[in-house]
Structure formats: structure tokens, C-alpha cells
Amino acid sequence: MSQIISNFSILLQAPIFNLSLLIDGLMIGAVYALSAYGLALVWGVMNVKNLAQGDFVMMGGYTAWFMSLYGIHPLFGVPVAFVLMWGFGWVVYVTIIRRVIDQDLFTSLLATFGLAIVIAQVLNILFTSDTQTADAGFDSFLLFGGLVTIPQVKLIAFVLAAMLAAAVILFMKNSRMGQAIRATAQDERAARVMGIDTDKVYAFTFSLNAAICGAAGALISMIWVIQPFFGITYSIRAFVVVTAAGFGNLPGVIAAGLGMGVIEQFGGFILGAEFQQAIVVGLLLLVLIIKQMQYARLRQVVE
């Protein structure tokens, strides 16, 4: 407890340090926002709540890390992870997701949870349970006389994340497939009547989501750490962001993702790193409780 208080007072005494945490939070929050966007996409279009989201991220991360072991710069891991995970997502859709879409929501949740376990365990067998970081070999910017360090790699990751998000958004707005996706999300039956092959749309959406997660994971491997069992926490993070923002609300998702990154950084600093997972889960419960109170006022329930 005294540790917490002293941590807190450091923040009060050295305001510059707050800036450091804030920037860190935003950087990593950008990656959270990416995976949350993917989750919102799958959720909105197919009503599937993908608990394996975080494990897709980890898979992307390990792809980049693995490549870095062979001398390939992890930045190249981003597009490679994107493509590889696209294919993986497609396979997952065809074998699993397609069959659970029509069933009740708990089924899809459980199926993806089972998938998450399998992925985490396989990663564990292949890469052991040590945490890893892909060495990007960049320097850091030093601001304010060395009190605030901004590793260049984090900045690059932020920019890449933003570029990826922009690309996806433009795609959704302007391409035929993007329009088909949005039509299916709004009314699946009408879309089918209009001649849209909803199965193709679903496959595309799910693969896109997996690819986005893969890219996000590659970025994570450079700016933070990856570990086979961190996946579930990422899934929960994405879920918290989407629940808080509402899945139609893109700016909300981005804002919530960034916000979550910041909250985690500050929380982790004040309370200590062991509480990282507890903070994420705490946010989850908070968001759910608030949502429940909102709905209760309308005499409805959170479904």
C-alpha cells in the first residue's frame, strides 16, 4: 500500500513523468484500438464474439519475432503477419465459425474460447512460455532533457497502426466488398435478397479481422512483449473497448482503445505491474456494470 502511495506521489511531483506514461499509453492504445476494431467488425457483421482475438494477435507477434530470429527485420513482419493471418482466419472461418454462426451466442463464444486455448497451447509448445520481444534495433527520442524517452520504434508502430486503420476504413467506405460488408452488417437477410453472397462476406470479414490482429501483433512484438498466454488478456481488452464504445461507433472505438492504453499505463505504474491483468478485468467489470445501469434505467437488459 505504501508502495502505491509513493508511486502516486512520484506522478504528482514530476509532471513530466505523466507525459511519458501518457505517450506510452497512446502508443500501445493504438494497437489495442486496432484489435478492438477488428472485433467490432466481426461482432457487427456476424454477431460472433471472438474470444480468440488476442491469440490471433499473439500469432502475429510470434510471426514477426520468428522472422527476426533469422535476421529479417521485424518491420517486415507486419505485412507478412497480415497475409499469414488472413489465410489462417479464412481456415478458421470455414472449419469452425461458419458452423456456429447460426447457433446461439454462447456457442460461438465457447467455440472461439476453445480455439483460443488451442492456439495458446500450441504457441506454448512451439515457443515456450518465456516472454519475447522482437528486437527492432531503433533508438529513442529524448525529450525534456532526458526525462521523457520515446523509443522510435513505438512512434513507428503508432504511425503504422494509424496507416493500417486508415486503409481499412477507406476500403470499407469505397470498395464494393466494403459496402457489401456494411450492408450485411445492417440487415443480413436483406443483403442476401439483394444478391450478396453473405458467406463470402463473412469469410472476408473474419479473415480481415485475423489479418488486422496479426499486424497488430507484429507491432506489439516490437514495442512490448509477447507470450503465449497473454492472448486472453488482449481478447478481454478488445472486448472492453468494443463494449464501452459500441460496435458501430468507429471514433469511439479508437478513442476507447487509446484511453485504455493510457489507463493501463497509469494503473500499472501506480499499482505495480503485477496488477496489469487485474486492471484489465477491473475495467471490464466496470464497463459492464455501467452498461447495466444505463439499460436498467430503460427497463431493459444488456443483451
Add this chain to the structure above:
Amino acid sequence: MSSDIIEVVHVSKSFGGVIANNDISMTVEKGKITGLIGPNGSGKTTLFNSIVGYHPIDSGSIKFEGKEISKRRVQQIARLGLLRTFQQTRIYGRMNCVENMLISIPHRKLDLLDMFSRNSPDEYEKAHQFLDFVGLYEKRLLRAGSLSFGQQKLLEFAMALMNDPTVLLLDEPTAGINPTLINGLIDRLKRANEEFGITLFVIEHNMRVIMNMAEKVYCLAHGELLAEGSPDEIQNNQDVIDAYLGAH
């Protein structure tokens, strides 16, 4: 008036930008059958939902047996004896018909100890009686979810009767029913009203049905009360005719 069992006074309800009910006032007289008609989208089901507490109203008051119910929750209102059936017919799909009936006994009459005992033979008797009343006796051991739509509607009606309600709000009771069976349903509704003394408030699209049954009819259009009166008056009301044919 003291014989009004439901009083809707200046009730308004909107969803987002859409005004579903605009300043509606009407009364339902005890022991009688009252009808609610209007073209699609006129706000009939919304009004029903407001009365049974499914959502809060924006303004106005709703009284049941003289007591204000607009702030109460669905279960509480149901336990006061005000029940409704659904347009999409809701029954307990995985239980069989008899079980659907047994669980529909009035819970206001049960305390916690009763919950942990088995159903009494009286309840079984009553369940069988009502199932027979709606013509579902032979099907009583089948899963409710496997019944046809029309049969489920009848089951839902029987369940409502089982609950010993004072007032029953019926949302399109004949919709989706084979025309040859509608007479039988009208007959049962009338008997429920006459023999069991249940006040009925019925939303209907089928003019023949409502004019046959109701003693007073209200007509909604575009979220507002358009006309009220006896079936004859309503049938000859030009505004009502225009509303249904689309003239503004």
C-alpha cells in the same frame, strides 16, 4: 370512472426521433371487450408495451384499478393481474404444454415455500381444462416449441387464462391463424370474457373479428388517437376509412 379498469391519460412515448405515441388518452371498461385498431405503425403495440411496463413512458399516467402503474416493472404489473400476449407469440419452447400451463399459475398467490413443492392435482386439473378449452388436450405432452404457430397462439392464450388475470391485453390474437379456425378463437375469447369475467383489450387488424367482439373501439393513426366509439360508429367514420386507405 370507477368502472374503468385501465386509464391511459395523455401518454406519450418516443424512440429517438420517432414519436410512437402522442398524447393518447383512453379507458378500458371493466368486464367488457375493448378494441384497438389502426394501420401498421400507428403505435398500437407501443401503447400495449407502455401499459404492461415493458418500457417507461415519456409523459402521462397509466392507472390500473385506480393505481398508478407507469413506474412499475413488468413482473409487478403482471402480478397485479394485468397480462398480455405477444404478437410473435411467446411460449416456453423446451417445456411441454402441460408444463407451460403449470408454470403459468398466478405467482402472486405463491410464497417461497410453495415454490419448493410439487404442483397440486388441482393445478393439473385446471391446466387440462384450459388446454381442452383451446383444443390442445391431445397435444399436451408435446414440446411447446414443436407446435405449429397457430397452436402456439392457442397455448399462449391458455397460459394467460391459467394465470387468472383481471385484464388481458391481446396483441393480434388472430394473426396467422387459419381463417377456418378464427371463428373458434373468437368464440373462446368471448367465453373467456363472459364465463371467466376477464376484461379484454384487443389489438386487431381483422375488422370482422373486432367488430364482432368489441363493445368499444379506439382507432390510432400516426401515433395519435384518431377516433373512438362503438363498432358501428367506427366503421362509418370517414377519418378511419381514410387512415386505412392511406389518404392523409
Add this chain to the structure above:
Amino acid sequence: MNSLGLKIPFYGLILAFGLFAPLMFPAYTNQMAVLWLMIILSLTWDLQGGQMGYNSLGNIFFFGFGMYVSAVVQIGLVYDVGVYTRASGGGIFEFTPVQYYTGLALGMAAAGVLSSISAVILGRIVFGLRGPYFAIGTLGVAIAAGELTGAWGWVGGGQGITMPQVPGDPDSAKYFLYLLNFSLAVVLFIFLSWLYSTRFGQAINAIRDDEEKAEGMGIRTTRYKSICWAVSAFFLGISGAVFGNMIGFIEPLEVAFQTINFGIFMVVMVLLGGKGTLWGPIVGAVVFHVIKELTWTYLLGWQWVALGAMIVIIVVYFQDGIMGWVKRKKPEWFGIRVEEKEFAGQPEAAE
């Protein structure tokens, strides 16, 4: 199928097996104890999930909670808990048989009661959530509990707690704990067979089939949901207490709040056997337990992958489970049939 003549020998056989199998095959005592535990886990999950429709991914919370409550009670009656946990099993802390057994009895009672109370409190928070939100919310609670307990020094934190040893020789100790599991499972089964025949059983089924309809018919849904969860929590808490004593060493993430092991097993077992039936969870637990023991022995290293794959396969392909399959093949066994019309003296033919 339901004649009494078949029932008595059937149950008698199970009782006999339960009582004497470990004496005949002492090497398998612990595995069989875990089998009964699995049955308890699946029956309690089905009570809430299959019968009431609230699929929780965090029931394991009560299991771990009960485990810790019992540990604190068992230790706390004799020693200062903080001192004990700080020693991390290094000190010499003796428990006389009397101390142990009273501690265990009180611990189990406290575990059950406090778990129930926690379920009621928790219910107020999460019962406004439906479907997947409820599942994820409960999962979050279970994870949070594991994390927070791991950070709480007084109960041993991440180091865990070494439980007091069962007095007597190891074999009779194992058998004693086995009997606790077995009797708990039997009590639970008898209790549930009774509960499902009451109006309460029908009420929770109605909540599952259509909660809004149930509300609209005046059923006190909030009250019954709380009671249902409290009952689940009661048995889960006690079984957690027993398990803690069986393992001898409790630890927040791996032993108590195991969201990925027991926490998900209980769901899978019920799905495998058939949700919403009395025997489904039992059948599922037995089949699952056997398969799991076999894969653990022969697929070591890949057992988790096999398990996860099994989850996916069961969820995707075996939605109704074994009992569901039986129901589809032989609906008459479950009383589903069209009757002759013989009511009120009207001799009409059946349709």
C-alpha cells in the same frame, strides 16, 4: 424405463461402486475422487446454465472462494493465519486430529454458506447482463479473483497455502477425502432430482426458455435467479474446500480459480452429456473424465491441444450432447407423445 424394479438395483450398484471401488483399486482413489468432483462441477453448472439458461464462465469463482474460506477457517482456528502463511510451509505447524476434523467441518460449512452469500451479492451485479455479456462478465470475475488473491499476502499471495495434513496414514486419508467427494456428489444428485420436480424447477426452466415472457407472467425472476446461483455456489464452495484438502497445497491461479482447467471443463462436460437434463451432466462428466485421463497419459505434451480441439468439436458438432441425441432418437422415453383424447368424457380419436 422408469420402473422402480430397475431403479433400486441401478442406484444400489452405483452406491456400491462408489463406496468400494477405491478399496479395491487404491491406486486410482484420487482419480475417482476427481471423477465425483467433475460430476459435482457439471451438475452445478447445468443447474444454472442448462436449466436456467445463464451460461457462466466464472462458476469456478465459488470453487476457489470456498477453497480459501475453508483454508482460512481450518488454519485460523488453531494458528494466526498471517503467521502461518508467511512461513510458507517452512514452520512446524501441527494439527491434532480433533483440530483437523473440527476445522474441516467448520471450514466446509463456512465455504458453502459464504459462497452462497457471495453468489447473491454477485448476482445483483451481473444478472442484468444476458448471454455472452454474462459469460464474459463472470469470466472476468473469476480471473480478477485469481489475480487479486495472488496479490494478497495474508492468504499466502502467489506462494499459496500449504494445507493442514489429514491425520492418519496416507491411504486412509485419501479414502476419507474420496468419501467426502462421493457423498457430496450423491447429496447433490438427490437434491437436484427433488429440486427439478418442484415448481422452482419449472420456474428456472421458464426463465431459460423466455425470461421476458416469464417476467410478463409475473414470475419472480430476480429472486429465483439468485436462489439458483446461491445453490450452485453452495455446493461448489464445499467441493472447493474438499479439493483444497485433497491437493494439500492451494494456489490462486492453478488450483483455486482455474478458469482454464476446471472452469471450462464444467461447461464442456455438460455440453457433451446434454444440457438441461439430470443425467446429461453426469454422463458428460464420466465420458470427459475418462477421455481426459487417457489423453493425459498417452498424449503428454499435446494434451492441452487435444483438449482445446475437443472443446471446439463438441461445441460445433455436438450441440445437444449425448442425452440430446438420445432424446431425438427415442422421444417416447422422455414422455413426449400425442395422447388419446379422453378428457371430459369425449371419446374422440387421437390425431
